[in-house]
Amino acid sequence: DIQMTQSPASLSASLGETVTIECRASEDIYNGLAWYQQKPGKSPQLLIYNANSLHTGVPSRFSGSGSGTQYSLKINSLQSEDVASYFCQQYYDYPWTFGGGTKLELK
Amino acid sequence: EVQLVESGGGLVQPGRSLKLSCAASGFTFSDYNMAWVRQAPKKGLEWVATISYDGSSTYYRDSVKGRFTISRDNAKSTLYLQMDSLRSEDTATYYCARQDGYTFDYWGQGVMVTVSS
Numbered sequence: 001d002i003q004m005t006q007s008p009a010s011l012s013a014s015l016g017e018t019v020t021i022e023c024r025a026s027e028d029i030y031n032g033l034a035w036y037q038q039k040p041g042k043s044p045q046l047l048i049y050n051a052n053s054l055h056t057g058v059p060s061r062f063s064g065s066g067s068g069t070q071y072s073l074k075i076n077s078l079q080s081e082d083v084a085s086y087f088c089q090q091y092y093d094y095p096w097t098f099g100g101g102t103k104l105e106l107k
Numbered sequence: 108e109v110q111l112v113e114s115g116g117g118l119v120q121p122g123r124s125l126k127l128s129c130a131a132s133g134f135t136f137s138d139y140n141m142a143w144v145r146q147a148p149k150k151g152l153e154w155v156a157t158i159s160y161d162g163s164s165t166y167y168r169d170s171v172k173g174r175f176t177i178s179r180d181n182a183k184s185t186l187y188l189q190m191d192s193l194r195s196e197d198t199a200t201y202y203c204a205r206q207d208g209y210t211f212d213y214w215g216q217g218v219m220v221t222v223s224s
Contacts, residue, residue: 043214
């Protein structure tokens with residue numbers, strides 16, 4: 001199975017700050033990567049697919065980048081509604097696997 | 108508006124069975140592959156199974172293969188997960204999710220399954 005390692009596991013940031021979350025795959029996943037946001041007590045929501053494509057309705061302050069085994073999610077100008085856990089997911093190969101998550105809190 | 112509503116969860120003893128359902132609305136159910144994804148308490152997400160739009164193909168993670176069966180009824184716009192020989196490690200919130208290609212673009216609210224004696 002392809003292992004997905006996210007960092008950091010938790011993150012504290014201030015309103016208006018820029019935040020970056022990293023995701024490393026155990027092998028090349030050829031941009032088969034998605035990012036999800038899960039707010040407390042809610043189900044996950046798709047943010048990014050194909051490593052850098054924004055899902056419909058997602059604010060433009062979210063962006064994804066990367067290639068090969070290294071990917072990142074960037075949130076510009078952090079808002080209070082961005083407090084959530086973020087998960088990466090590879091879909092290059094079965095079984096599709098998720099990263100362990102990054103919990104983002106406000107400082 | 109896309110809606111996915113799961114039901115059928117609960118407390119079950121190890122070795123017993125449970126069947127989850129997911130009622131879909133707001134889109135043409137028969138056009139989409141569908142999946143089940145689970146999340147153990149305070150843990151990350153884990154893909155469980157996927158079924159093709161017409162039900163002809165199914166895919167499972169190894170740990171549930173032979174114990175879980177994903178199925179669908181396109182006439183009723185409903186997805187199912189039959190879970191047999193349940194184990195304590197199957198305890199989780201189970202989400203029904205629509206697939207757009209290989210990503211999960213809409214999720215249900217989730218249903219809790221607790222396997223305990």
